[in-house]
Amino acid sequence: MNFLPMTMRRNGVQCMTPPSETLLEVSGIGKHFGGLAALNDVSLHILRGEIYGLIGPNGAGKTTLFNIVTGLYQLDSGNFTFDGTGYVSCKPHLLAQAGIARTFQNIRLFANMSALENVMVGRHVRTRCGIWGALARHAAARAEERAIIGRARELLRYVGVNRPPQTLAKNLSYGEQRRLEIARALATDPKLLALDEPAAGMNATETESLKTLLQTIRADGITVLLIEHDVKLIMGLCDRVTVLDYGKKIAEGVPHEVRNNPAVIEAYLGGGSA
Amino acid sequence: MNMLAQMSRKHRAWLAFAALAMLLLSLPFITDALLGRGWVRILDFALLYIVLALGLNIVVGYAGLLDLGYIAFFAVGAYCYALLGSPQFGLHLPFWIVLPAGALLAGFFGVLLGAPTLKLRGDYLAIVTLGFGEIIRIFLNNLNAPLNITNGPQGISMIDPIRIGEFSLASTHELFGLTFPSVHLHYYLFLCITLLVIFVSLRLEDSRIGRAWMAIREDEVAAAAMGINTRNIKLLAFAMGATFGGAAGGLFAGFQGFVSPESFGLTESIMVLCMVVLGGMGNIGGVVFGGVLLVLLPEALRHGAGPVQQALFGKMFIDPESLRMLLFGLALIAVMLWRPAGLWPSRQRRRELSADDDAAQRGTVYDAAK
Amino acid sequence: MDIFLQQIINGLVQGSIYALVALGYTMVYGILGLINFAHGEVVMIGAMVALSVSLLLIGSGLPPLLVLLIALMVAAAVCMVLGYGIERLAYRPLRNAPRLAPLITAIGVSIVLQNLAMIIWGREYHAFPALLPNSSHLLAGAIINEVQIIIVLVATAMMAGLMLLVHRTRLGRAMRAVAENPSAAALMGVNPNAVISITFMMGAALAAVAGIMVSANYGIVHYYMGSILGLKAFTAAVLGGIGNLRGAMLGGLLLGLIESLGAGYIGDLTGGFFGSHYQDVFAFLVLIVVLVFRPAGLLGERVADRA
Numbered sequence: 001m002n003f004l005p006m007t008m009r010r011n012g013v014q015c016m017t018p019p020s021e022t023l024l025e026v027s028g029i030g031k032h033f034g035g036l037a038a039l040n041d042v043s044l045h046i047l048r049g050e051i052y053g054l055i056g057p058n059g060a061g062k063t064t065l066f067n068i069v070t071g072l073y074q075l076d077s078g079n080f081t082f083d084g085t086g087y088v089s090c091k092p093h094l095l096a097q098a099g100i101a102r103t104f105q106n107i108r109l110f111a112n113m114s115a116l117e118n119v120m121v122g123r124h125v126r127t128r129c130g131i132w133g134a135l136a137r138h139a140a141a142r143a144e145e146r147a148i149i150g151r152a153r154e155l156l157r158y159v160g161v162n163r164p165p166q167t168l169a170k171n172l173s174y175g176e177q178r179r180l181e182i183a184r185a186l187a188t189d190p191k192l193l194a195l196d197e198p199a200a201g202m203n204a205t206e207t208e209s210l211k212t213l214l215q216t217i218r219a220d221g222i223t224v225l226l227i228e229h230d231v232k233l234i235m236g237l238c239d240r241v242t243v244l245d246y247g248k249k250i251a252e253g254v255p256h257e258v259r260n261n262p263a264v265i266e267a268y269l270g271g272g273s274a
Numbered sequence: 275m276n277m278l279a280q281m282s283r284k285h286r287a288w289l290a291f292a293a294l295a296m297l298l299l300s301l302p303f304i305t306d307a308l309l310g311r312g313w314v315r316i317l318d319f320a321l322l323y324i325v326l327a328l329g330l331n332i333v334v335g336y337a338g339l340l341d342l343g344y345i346a347f348f349a350v351g352a353y354c355y356a357l358l359g360s361p362q363f364g365l366h367l368p369f370w371i372v373l374p375a376g377a378l379l380a381g382f383f384g385v386l387l388g389a390p391t392l393k394l395r396g397d398y399l400a401i402v403t404l405g406f407g408e409i410i411r412i413f414l415n416n417l418n419a420p421l422n423i424t425n426g427p428q429g430i431s432m433i434d435p436i437r438i439g440e441f442s443l444a445s446t447h448e449l450f451g452l453t454f455p456s457v458h459l460h461y462y463l464f465l466c467i468t469l470l471v472i473f474v475s476l477r478l479e480d481s482r483i484g485r486a487w488m489a490i491r492e493d494e495v496a497a498a499a500m501g502i503n504t505r506n507i508k509l510l511a512f513a514m515g516a517t518f519g520g521a522a523g524g525l526f527a528g529f530q531g532f533v534s535p536e537s538f539g540l541t542e543s544i545m546v547l548c549m550v551v552l553g554g555m556g557n558i559g560g561v562v563f564g565g566v567l568l569v570l571l572p573e574a575l576r577h578g579a580g581p582v583q584q585a586l587f588g589k590m591f592i593d594p595e596s597l598r599m600l601l602f603g604l605a606l607i608a609v610m611l612w613r614p615a616g617l618w619p620s621r622q623r624r625r626e627l628s629a630d631d632d633a634a635q636r637g638t639v640y641d642a643a644k
Numbered sequence: 645m646d647i648f649l650q651q652i653i654n655g656l657v658q659g660s661i662y663a664l665v666a667l668g669y670t671m672v673y674g675i676l677g678l679i680n681f682a683h684g685e686v687v688m689i690g691a692m693v694a695l696s697v698s699l700l701l702i703g704s705g706l707p708p709l710l711v712l713l714i715a716l717m718v719a720a721a722v723c724m725v726l727g728y729g730i731e732r733l734a735y736r737p738l739r740n741a742p743r744l745a746p747l748i749t750a751i752g753v754s755i756v757l758q759n760l761a762m763i764i765w766g767r768e769y770h771a772f773p774a775l776l777p778n779s780s781h782l783l784a785g786a787i788i789n790e791v792q793i794i795i796v797l798v799a800t801a802m803m804a805g806l807m808l809l810v811h812r813t814r815l816g817r818a819m820r821a822v823a824e825n826p827s828a829a830a831l832m833g834v835n836p837n838a839v840i841s842i843t844f845m846m847g848a849a850l851a852a853v854a855g856i857m858v859s860a861n862y863g864i865v866h867y868y869m870g871s872i873l874g875l876k877a878f879t880a881a882v883l884g885g886i887g888n889l890r891g892a893m894l895g896g897l898l899l900g901l902i903e904s905l906g907a908g909y910i911g912d913l914t915g916g917f918f919g920s921h922y923q924d925v926f927a928f929l930v931l932i933v934v935l936v937f938r939p940a941g942l943l944g945e946r947v948a949d950r951a
Contacts, residue, residue, distance in 0.1 A: 070499055096501030104499075110492035113485070121489045125501025127482055131510070134481030135474060148482070188501050340744070390936045397679055401882045402935055404875075405928030412925050416918075540875070544751055551744045593767075596759045603755030607734055610749045614741030 023048045023192055023223050024069065024100075028078035031064055031247075038064040040247045041078070046192070051214065051224040053238035053255070055231070057267060060244040062227045063105060066196055070102045071095040083191055097125050099191035103181040103198060105227075109169040115180055116165035119152035122187025152187060159183040159213060175206045182213070186222075193217060194225040199233055211237055235259065243267065298465060302458040314457040316573050318529060321464035322522050324565035327549040328471045328558065329518025334547065335556035336484060337511035338491025340400040342543055343387075343407025347516040349414060349538035350383050351376035351523025353424060356533045359434035362425060369436050373524040380520020381513045383410075388512035392505050395494070407543050414535040429534025436463065436528035444531075460529050467525065468562075471518055475558050478514070487511055488556075552609055554616030563618050572602050646785035651908040652901065653783075657792045657861065659900020660799035664854040665877030666884070666892035667806060668847030674887035675823045675843050676739075681750035682730055683851060684874015685757035686723050688867065690852030691772075691859045692765050694719040698773050712775040712856075720852040726757075727848025728841055736837070754871070761867040769866045772859040795857045802853060803893055806846075810889060819843060823887075876903075876927070883931050885944025894942060903927050 024046040031039040039061045046052045054062045067073040069080055071092035079088045083099055101122075110118050127148060133141035156165060159179040163172060169180060178198055185193055195214075199207045207230065214237060218224055228234050234241060235255040243251040243258055245267040251258045258264055302314045330344045354376035358367045367375075391402050418426030435444030435456075443459040478484045486507045489497040498504045527533050545568060553564020579601065580594035609617060665687055672680040697715040702708075734749040780789040810816035818839050821829035826836040858873060859865045876899060884895025906926035910918050918925075934942060 072495065072499070091503075092495075092498040093501045093503045096499060101501075102499055104496065108493050108496040110489050110496065112492055113488055117485055117488075121485050121497070121502070122500050124482060124486055124489075129482045131478075131483060131514075134483050135477050137477065145482075184500065334744075390932065393939045394935055395939075397673070397886065398882060398935055398939060398941075400679070401879060402932050405879065405931055408875075409925050409928050412922065416921050540871075548748055548751065551748050555742075555744065592763050596762045599755055600759040600763070603752045603759065606752030606755065607749045610741075610745050610752070611734075611737050614738055614745040 021048050022046070022081075023083060024225070025081040026065070026069065026078070027080065029065065029068060029075050029080065030077035031061075031068060031073060032076050037247050039068075039075075039244075042244065042247070042249050043078075044242050044249065044252060046223060046225060047239075048191075048223055049218065049221065050239040051218050051226060051237055053234040053241035054225065054227045054244065055229070055234055055241055056244035056250075059246075060267075061247040062244055063196060064247075065244070066102065066194055066225075066227060069095070070100055070194060093125070096188055096190075099189070100194060101185035101188045101190035101192070102194040103178070103185055103196055105196040105200065107177050107181055109177055109181060109184070111168070111170035113169060114166045115156060115161055115163060115169055115172060115176075116149070116152050118169050118180055119155050119183050119187045120148050122155075122184040123148045123151060125188050152183075155183040155186055156180075158186070158216075160209065175202055178202070178210070179213070182217075186217070190222060192223045192225060196227045197229060198226070199228060199230050207233060231259075302461045306455075306458070311455065311457060313573075314455075314461060316569065318457055318460045318464055320566050320569040321461070321468050322526055322529070323546065323549065323569050324468050324562050325464075325471050325522040325525075326519055326546050327553070327561050327565040328468075328475050329515045329522065330546050331475065331515075331550050331555065331558070331561045332478070332487070332518070333511050333515035334550055335561065336479065336487040336491065337508060338487075339508065339511060340396065340403070341512075341515070342400045342404035342540070342547065343410075344403070344515070344519060344546055345538050345540075345543040346387075346407040346410040347380040347383060347519030348523040348526065348542070349410055349535075350380040350516075351520030352527040352533045352537070353414060353430070353523075354379050354520070355524040355527040356430040356433045357423075359528070360430050361432050362430050366434055369434075369438060369528065373521060373528075376524035376527075377517045377521040380523065381517035383520075384512040384514075384516025385509055387516075388509045392508055404540065404543070407538075407540065411535050411538050414538065424535075427535060429532060429536070431532045433527050433531045433533065435531065436460070436525070443528075464525060464529075467521070472558055472562070479558070483507070483510065548606060552606065552616055554619040557616070557618060557620035560616050560618035560620065564616070567617075571605065572598060575601050647908060649784055649786040651904045653786055653788050653792065655901035655904030656897065657795050657900070658904060659897035660796050661854050661857050661861070661873075661896075662877050662880045662900050663893045663896025664799050664802060664850050664857070665873060666881040666896045667803070667889065668851050669878050669881040670884075670886055670889060670892040671843050671847045673881070674889075675819065675840055676735070677887075678735060678746050679750065679878070680730075680735075680844075680847070681747065681874075682734075682753040682757060683847065684870040684872075684877065685754045685761075686726055686730075686848050686851040686870070687855040687858070687873055688761060688870030689726060689757060690719040690723045690848075690855030691865050691869065692761055692855075692867070693722045694852070694856045695765075695770055695772055695859065695865045698775060702773055702775075708773075708775040715775075716853065716856055719856060720849045723848040723852040723855075724845040727844040727851075731841060731844040736840075754874075758867060758870070765865075765867060767867065769864050772863050772865050774860075774863065776860055791860050795861060798853065798857070802850060806850075807889065815839075815842065879927060879931050882941055883934055885941030888941070888943045891941055891943035898942075899927055899930075902930050 022045045026045070027043050029039055029042050030037065042061070042065060054065065056062055064073065068075045069082070071090050071094070074089045079086055081087070082095070085098065087095070110121060113121070127144055129141045129144050133144070153165060156162075159182050161172070161176050161179050161183065163176065169177065172180060182193075182195070182198065198214075199210055202210060211233060214224055214226070226234070226238065238255055240253060241255055241258050242249055243261070243264050245263075250263045250267060251261040253261075302317065305313045305317060326344070326348055329347075330341060333339050333341045333344070355372045357363060358365050358372040358375065359369075360366075387403065387406050391399055394402060414424045415427055417424040418428075424430070435442050437443065441447070443463060444456050446456060447454045447459065486497065486502045489500065489502060490504055490507060494504055526537075549564040549568045550561055551564075552568065553562070554560025575598035576594070579597045583592065583594065583597070613619075665683065668683045668686070669680060672678060672683070694715040697718045698711050701711045701714060706714075730753055734753050735746050738746045738749060776794055777790045780787050810819060818829065818834045819842075821832065821834055822836045822839045829839075830836050854873075855870075858869065877896065880895035880899040881892045882895070883899060884891025884893070886892075903923050903926065907923035910922055910926060938944070
């Protein structure tokens, strides 16, 4: 039953710290594309161990916020603090090292690498073998490689990709690709797992098992940040949600409160009739 | 026959290995006897080109960085060897210093080229590397005045032969009751180096670094998001590829005894790229095969085009040199149309540098703004 | 004599030719995302065909301008057929192949064209007949001859025509649509294959014109002239932002000017250490510097990575 790799258990212990502790704090972030304000003074904070939802209509700025906290975009104003360290601008790989791992809205796997290799790449940031190790394959290098493979296999099972590990990523089914992306992200031993519309394009059964997977991940001590359109999934899964509309935060709170917030209803149903 | 059937798989593998080893070891003697000494020389060049192609394979095949100026590193290695071991400056440093020096210098140039161009992708990188290759060649061509460094278009001659201790590869040696002419000796040295480079490539391919290269090739953004320091890893690919190129260049200079800028033009860069792509990018077997093919094919055409014409029509209709290159060009087209992923693609990686990554790179197409 | 003005004039003439050839690269790149490596050789074939036609007609008593016009027509027609054929045979079958495959066939095509030209026209340099009035004029201390004036005027006219065609006609709209999204364009009733063929043919016609300009300017035709010119023009296209028509023109003119001024002043700038044979280094260095600061060229739009 316990598929948990060692580091996850360690994270699980961290979860025991008081739940009030903030993992990610976003303060007054703004981002413009040309004349368009994609984000305008957005602030939010995510606590350790929670599943946090980010929702809003298309073009509300959810992915932009994602890209900022994962280092793909530079912010124009504001800053964010992750795990006690403040950032204004930071390279993606350093944020991954700090413990933020993500998936992409339009799946970005390494298509021509095997499922196993995809997850093995995720271990890159927690392993050290360099050129010399690769050439000499000394004992430490071999041990590290074995550990990488072992962990990658474990994670494939953990997310439920039950295919031969040598299957090329591009030959997996859509749902499997989504799961593989999660496994690859988990391989970096994240503290925060950021998922950009993981249920997009999934049918009801797949969504249901995704929900179970996310609950397991959270139970194993990893904080989850979730962009999602599927309101039912958000309501059933998230501890707290933030609603963005036109780059502004219009509501924050526990799901059922937010659902009844007039501003949110307005944003989703459109204000054109007024 | 029965014996063969009874042998275990392992034994058969050993047998195949032994047969291949025997073939490789006796190849210069067989070639010498059947085709003449000139062909042994061609074999030597084939091995050098394989080393080059394997080096470029790291950059293009593994890391997915299109380099059209790769021959510049070959040039750096060759000239480094030539300048440190010839009457040009009166320096005659030993082989074991000049060869690594050339390789390291080429590696340094690799970083020098890589560092400012890391942000570029696809075709932009291609043209910058191409420009870099041309710049190196133009400098080699013109650094003879006012200060004579490279001797300009005349090139540098009387380069020291490759000498390991007191054993010079430039002269004929009698060993184990056999006569080894110079070209044979170079063959064995180059074979060793080729095998070493193949070994290095294989090890790198199946390692943490190799996976990081391929991840960058497949999707650079995702690779960075997974914690790969794309800048350093790409620089490493440039440096490794360039180092191989520089080593091959040093061997080339020692083997030929002469270098001139002519050997390092765009055509040569493109030729090496063709070896990598035609053979099967990212697949070591394919790259080796591509290298052998692209050295041997033009040579075979050179020797074939004239006589065949003579035999068919009784006289020379077409300049054989043009005809050979014409056929070579047609062969390139035909092979790519027939097998777009190369003659011997790796099982897994059929779609290097595939088109979707490119969509984001293409810039404005027909600027729509009025 | 005003050396600065002279270099500017030379640069503009050379730059106009680069721009015309660069347009061919950029049009194909814009629509297919493919470097048409054989484009330089098409320029050369255009020049060679024009040479043969004018040598054939020059003794017939026709006025030289008419001879040139006929030569131009024939060269353009041959190049268009060639452009169509290259796309059809070497690129279209590889449209969904790995990205480097068409690059290799393009290299193959240029080797074939070059050697074909060598077989047909030989290895020697040919003198291109002087069909245009060639008297020189003094302009504020610099010399400009009529061929140069004609080159700049014709190039400008062709570029203006192309811009009008791309932005103001149905065909141009179809081209832009295919460049943006071939499958969506197909759904809207545009035939992408036809548009792509036409693009190749237009690029080839421009190449033929450029080929004749180079020949007329230098008075010399050679089977190897295409590769260097093609390389420079491609550099110009990238400098301006490949895929962008205005970028190609800007890049071409800039490259011509940079080379010309570089060749003229590099000696003075470096105290005589580097001579004018470093002019190509100059061109490529400028390219590298521009791309380091503007990775998509001067007019190329910076496309952020979409996550």
